[in-house]
Amino acid sequence: MDFVTLGELLMDMVPAETGRRLTEVSAFSPKPGGAPANVAVAGARLGARTAFLGKVGEDLFGHALAEVLKKEKVDLRGLRFDADARTTLALIAQPTANLNEYIFYRNPGADQRLRPDELDRDLLAHTRALHIGSLSLSDEPSRSATFEAVRLARQAGAFISFDVNFRPALWRAQADAVAQIAAMLPNADLLKVNETELELLTNTREVEAGSALLLARGPKLVVVTLGADGSYFRTAHASGYAKSFKVDAIDSTGCGDSFVGALLTQVVQFGLENIEAHIQDALRFANAAGAITSTRRGAIPALPTAQEVNEFLKKLLPHIGLLSADA
Ligand code: ADP
Secondary structure: OOEEEEOOOEEEEEEOOOOOOOOOOOOEEEEEEOHHHHHHHHHHHOOOOEEEEEEEEOOHHHHHHHHHHHHOOOEOOOEEEEOOOOOOEEEEEEEEOOEEEEEEEOOOOHHHHOOHHHOOHHHHHOOOEEEEOOHHHOOOOHHHHHHHHHHHHHHOOOEEEEEOOOOHHHOOOHHHHHHHHHHHHHHOOEEEEEHHHHHHHHOOOOHHHHHHHHHOOOOOEEEEEOHHHOEEEEOOOOEEEEOOOOOOOOOOOOHHHHHHHHHHHHHHHHOHHHHHHHHHHHHHHHHHHHHHHHOOOOOHHHOOOHHHHHHHHHHHOOOOOOOOOOO
């Protein structure tokens, strides 16, 4: 595999309208979601070989979600079905343009019940990278399963990619989240945060200073996403901004996952150890994928193919060479 992702595959219950609080929304419709699952699809659309490890309920939603990933050519050998817990639901509202409200129906949801003994060891022994988030760290047994998957993948020579993807509604206390994320940091080779997560972990929103503090905690590459402004990276020897592209954005859902999926296809292709020489190309590709996703509604339906990213780049930057996951 080019990369394996581990974590939540769930139903986002998307509100019929914005401008209303969760308690006031007129209706919700189910849409496939879960950041690590989106990242696996993002990679597959870009031509990478990806697999997803996780657990859904033995119910209609669980099977429908599996079908979506299967259609996208994500390898599902590592997907488990739980007869005793439901597929997790994330109810979402957007009362104002800058505020999302979430309630997760997962007490426990099937995704939290993935056990270490249910991991597909063969997949973890044959992948170039393992990508995780923080939702699987919030409770047992999925926390132990995540740490075990990280151990197995590292042992087999893969690098670990960690998107903090902090969701306050899932944690009893913010301090718990910070502690669990901090425990994972030394294992992460590639760390991706947004500005809120940067502040959560370093007490500063200042990307230069904050990224340096994060780099000192283990990762070889730290990437901070900055929405419409693009992204920032730091390695041991280099750092800098990569501007995104001006687009008519209508929905930021899935942008971060699109960005990470695209970045992973590039890092896997160049090799993490050589990434400094290729970082601007890799971030340009990832920014383009994120920018395209912001122009479309939803998460999975908004993820671009390699051809779409390359055409987008060619149109905006006709002087550069083409990049793709399998170039
Ligand atoms: P997250 O907070 O989940 O990391 P962001 O909203 O920062 O996600 O988006 C990830 C990436 O997608 C950004 O770094 C950027 O490259 C791209 N992106 C997101 N929104 C826009 C936008 N409005 N215009 C251009 N690019 C965008």
